[in-house]
Amino acid sequence: MKRCHVTGLMAALGLQVAVMAGVFVGGVYPLWVGQEIRLETRPVDPRDLFRGNYARLGYDFSTVETPDLRPGEVVYLPLEKQPNEALWRGGKPQASEPETGLYLRGRVSGQPWSTGNTVKYGIEALFAPKEKALALERQLRDSAVAVVRVAPNGKAALVTVETEAVDN
């Protein structure tokens, strides 16, 4: 009985370690296998109760003009880049996975409004110490460049945000 109990407790601890490993791998996976791209963004600075201050990043493709999407629905955003441009742009969001090319996998979040909806791709927050997050907000008020790695399945991870002028 006691041995069984010890096994159970160790399994419970093992579950915690496995979850931590899963969250880690889930977060770092696009950084390992993804292709690096650069996107235009505009940050503002709120605070998360558990993860501290962060710069919230908005993208042109964060809102879609399709009000019939329900919260939680998966959306695929094909990414395009002209040969003479430095930045990638979002194409027309679609419900099915694109067969070719690079794309972002996102989820509809929140209630729709009259003309559209918000989609989140997991690259909307740059966590930083409070002072740095506030400084970023000031520096990047007009626009900035988000460096993102995108895995073949559309999962993306934010690498950093650069303050260089957007030149497209």
Add this chain to the structure above:
Amino acid sequence: MQLLGLLRRELRSECRQWVVDGDISEEQGNRILARYDTHLDDDADGSLAYKVLVTVALLFVGLAILLLVSANWEDIPRAVRMLGLIATTITLNLIGIRGYLKQGEGSGWLFLGGISYGASIMLIAQIYHLGEHFPDGLFYWALGVAPMAWLVRSRVLALLMLAVAFLWMGAQGQYTPPWAMVLFLGVAVAIALRAHSGGLLLVVIAVLVSWLNLLLGWAYGDGWGPDFEAGHLSLNMGLLALLYAFSHRAAHSESHYLRRSGSLVGLWALRGYLLLLVMLSFSEFSEGYLHELAGLADPGLWAGLLAALLASAWVVVGRLGSTGPRLLVMLLPFVLLGIHAFGGRGAGPGDFTWLFVVAVNLLALLSAIVLIQEGLKRGLTQYFYSGIVLILLLALMRYLDLFGDYLGAAAMFLVAAAVLYGAARFWRRQQGLETQAAKGGCAGEEQS
């Protein structure tokens, strides 16, 4: 009698004083206290104070860990930060497991381990900028704490799991119905029953009520998100009836902890019922409620009806509670059906609304009278003062809002005065009969 169980500490200290003063013997004191699952030498006061203070101290340490993580130590390499916190989580849990296996203690360490585990998830999310919306992190946190809490039957771990799961429910519930709450609620109920914890059971009931309300919100939202409608009031009427039935069933249980949790649930169900009555006694509020209902197709009606029918069956089969409240619970399904049949969208301020408000005000008056009488008869001060406060509140509100204009309000006050006078006369007559019966009994004993 039930409520006294909640005041065990005060009763114990009173009994000790009676023994010191020579009013009762030590044996009598212990016999009195045994009715409430305690005794004169019970040192639970000291250990409870110690446990509460230590738990709060551990909670503060946990909050400090979360704030330290939130401060974002960017200068320290990622791997050092992450492995440091993961190693801390494993160490704290191992110390807790060791303490539990050796002395049956260690839940404090496991509680800290649980917070450190959550902080590790948040740290990984912070380091790798895992999105702005991160309810998944809270879900994994609660999920990881659940088996540990269940295995060691720890109340503090169960409370931590429920608190995190509740936050997850609030965050995720805006996007999808949080069905997984059933898992956390199930684990918490199992722990409450195994650890004989009335307090945990009460927290579970509170979270369960919130969850059911959120699910009903999703039924209204039609897949677009939770929508809070008037029908939620109908659901909560049914839930209150169900809680009333549970509290009286628990009052007859052989387990002291179930009796205590029954008392607490009964008290909160009563407060909820009184709050509902006070709100519905306002004509504008009732008008809005009746107008917003979606008739017999309202999901709130069917959810409330299910709860009310279960409660009715429970009180009838178990013969639970006193006659008045039992009758009220039995009538609730019909009342709900009537409200939804005659209310509904498009129903403006009409005769039905007027009748409904008058009926609610009379019901509130009758409830106040019953509470005062029950309070005096059974010596329950909570009931007595609840009745007094309700009656005074009703008088003040109706005097201010002038329901039915001057003449209507005056007529209502006269009707209320007549009901109160009638109740007082009935009460005096009943007391007279009881006194006569008692005297008759004594005389019979003397003659024999």
